[in-house]
Amino acid sequence: MQKQQSAPKPEKGKNRAPLVCAIVGGVIALLFVLLCGFTYLYPNVFPGVTAGSIPVGGMSLSAAERAIEEKSAPLYEDADVSVKIYETTYDIPVASVLKGVDAAQSAQNARAIGRTGNPFSRIWQMVKALAGQGDAQLAATVDADGLNKALTDIAKEALTDPVEPTWDIGEDTMTIHAGKPGVKFDGAAVEQALADKICLMDFAPYEVDTELTETPQIDMDKIGEAVIGGPVNATVDKADGKTIIPEKPGVEFDQEEAKKIVGDGTAESYSIPIKKTAAAVTAADLKEKLFRDTLARTATELNEGNVPRTNNIRLAAKAINGTILNPGDEFSYNGVVGERSEARGYKPAGAYANGKIIEEFGGGVCQPSSTLYMAVLRADLEVTERTNHSFTVAYTPLGEDATVDYGSLDFRFKNNTAYPVKILAEQSNGQMIMTIVGTKTSDKSVKTRTEVLQTYGFKTVEKKDNSMKVGQTRVDQSGITGYSTRTYKQITENGKTTEVLANNSRYDSRDKIVYVGTIEPEKPKPEAPKPETPAKDPEQSGEQTPETSGGGEAPPAEQDIDT
Structure with missing residues (x-):
């Protein structure tokens, strides 16, 4: 008699998987529905949202607007936006390049997070806001002219041509500093980037992409021409006659040895041995004796x-x-x-x-x-x-x-x-x-001595003048004696006198010119005979005998010529 086999029993839990999946799916669907409902029906700014670092999550539109209006000004009143160009950082006061903030529009920007796109996109934006990544842009108005001026001022310093190597003179060494490359950058791109940062109230340092030109090489021959030389005494500023310009020592160094020390010139600085010579007149000395x-x-x-x-x-x-x-x-x-x-x-x-x-x-x-x-x-x-x-x-x-x-x-x-x-x-x-x-x-004193080598006398030249009478004269040009001379400086110092030639001079002579009259005096006409009259004794009559005089005008005395 055969034994009847019993049916196999179902495995424990095997038929529960579809049920679990159905339940999970239902939960997810329910959660999605709830999130969609929350996303589409929530009236306020979603939680976690900020407007330019101002927390406005959970606020109504009007409350967010008030919060932004109250809290935006302190954000930029004392704030700077930093710009790093090559090795230098420049700070721009935000207040100088910002016209103001539109609180109403900024609140609208905050409320818009989680309310654009399809449901999945909206939910994702809302989740990111809850995670601290829901930053809405403030509707800030940038003063374009002010920002442009600030960047222009920075560019005057930051946009540079290549800088030649420099050097400092020490007591026993000269330190040579390597040159620097020139710096270039896109000013328009920097201006736009800074405008965007200011609108977001993002004041983190902004590093500018720069283009560097070739660094000038260290030329020891050129440096030698500028540095090597004798000492220079202290002098005075000729503009005011008082300010003392300090002395400079004389400097010498071995140029070939310096070239070996510099080598390929890739280091930032080099130390070159030098020999200095002090100036004879220092600033302190000149100040006392000026x-x-x-x-x-x-x-x-x-x-x-x-x-x-x-x-x-x-x-x-x-x-x-x-x-x-x-x-x-x-x-x-x-x-x-x-x-x-x-x-x-x-x-x-x-x-x-x-x-x-x-x-x-x-x-x-x-x-x-x-x-x-x-x-x-x-x-x-x-x-x-x-x-x-x-x-x-x-x-x-x-x-x-x-x-x-x-x-x-x-x-x-x-x-x-x-x-x-x-x-x-x-x-x-x-x-x-x-x-x-x-x-x-020193006790040096100087006198002069002039010796006359030759004398050139002048002649008197007479010329006729038909407008003057015979015997009259007129000096038209005075005579000047000429000389050939040699002048010496007699220099006495420390009790010893030496004579040094100062100059040779020659002065021309000049003739004296005298004009003489040529007009002959008229001869008197013969008088008719007069009847004889008895002679009168002058003494008895009291008459006087007339006196006569003649001769021309006396010439003027010669005058020294003073020019």
Whole structure:
């Protein structure tokens, strides 16, 4: 008898999977429905949403607007938006580039998060907001002109050409700093990016994409030309005559050794051994001794009654007065005094021209130049250009005059002392006075000596004048004696006197021209015979015998010529 087999029992839980899936699906569907309902029906700004970092989640539209209006201003009142360009960071005050914030529109922007797109998109936006990623843009209005100006000011500094290598001089070494590349960037793109950041109230530093040009190489030959040299003494600022410009030491270094140290020039800096030589005149020394001594003082006489000539001399003296020459500087009379023109106040006065005396603007300005030349000789400064007059002048000794003519003849000299010198020029009390002040470094004194090598006498030339009677004369041109001279400086220092040639001068002679009359006197006509009358005794009659005189006009005395 066969045994009846029983049916297999179903496995425990095997038929529950579809049920679970159905339940989960139902829950998800329900959740989706609920989320969709929440998304579409929730009236306020979704939770977690911010407007430019201002929390407005859960607020009604009007409440969000009030919150934004109240809290937006403090966000940018003291805030800066930072711009990093290459190695430098620039801060732009937000208040200077922001016109204001539209609170109503900003609130609308916040409420719009989670309310655009299909249901899935809306739910995703809402979920992100809950996760802290729902930042709505503030409806801020950027001041385009203000932002453009701020970036333009930054660009003036940040947009740079390549920077050449620099160096610092130490006691025993010179530090050479490598050059820097030039910097370029897209200004329009930076402006747009900053505008977007300001609208979002995003004040995190913004790093600008820059384009760098090639860095200049270290050229030791070029650096050597600029650095190697002897010491430079302290000097004075000629603009005010008081400010001391510090001294510079002399610097030497081995250029070939320096090239080896620099090598390929890839390091930021290099240390080069140097040898320094101290300057002879330091700033402290110059401050103590500046303009303390009178190196020379000279004066020449003039007739102040000649008003036009005196005017010209005073104008020239005014231009010269206070002129400062640092060591090595050259003085130019024409350069300092300038053109002698009517527009500059000069008057016509007597002057030499082509062997004659003429009236020209600036006549007389040779007296200040000659008086200054006399002082320069006695101060033992280096004369670089000087010309004597064509004829002798009355106001200086032979060999000590200096004629000038703007555009052709100049008087120049250099300050060959170790200290600055100043020229003081004054016209007063019938004198032209020149004083040179500086700093004496010894007991040196200078005198001048002039020897006459040859004398050129003048002739008297007579010319006929048919408008004058015989016996009458008129001097048309006075005679001038000429000379050939040699002038020396006698320099006494430390008890020893040496003589140095200062100049050779030649002054022309000029003939005296005298006009004589040619008109013969008329002969008296013969008188008819008169009847004889008895002679009368003059003593008895009381009559006087008439006196007669003859001869022409006496010539004027010769005058010294003063130009």
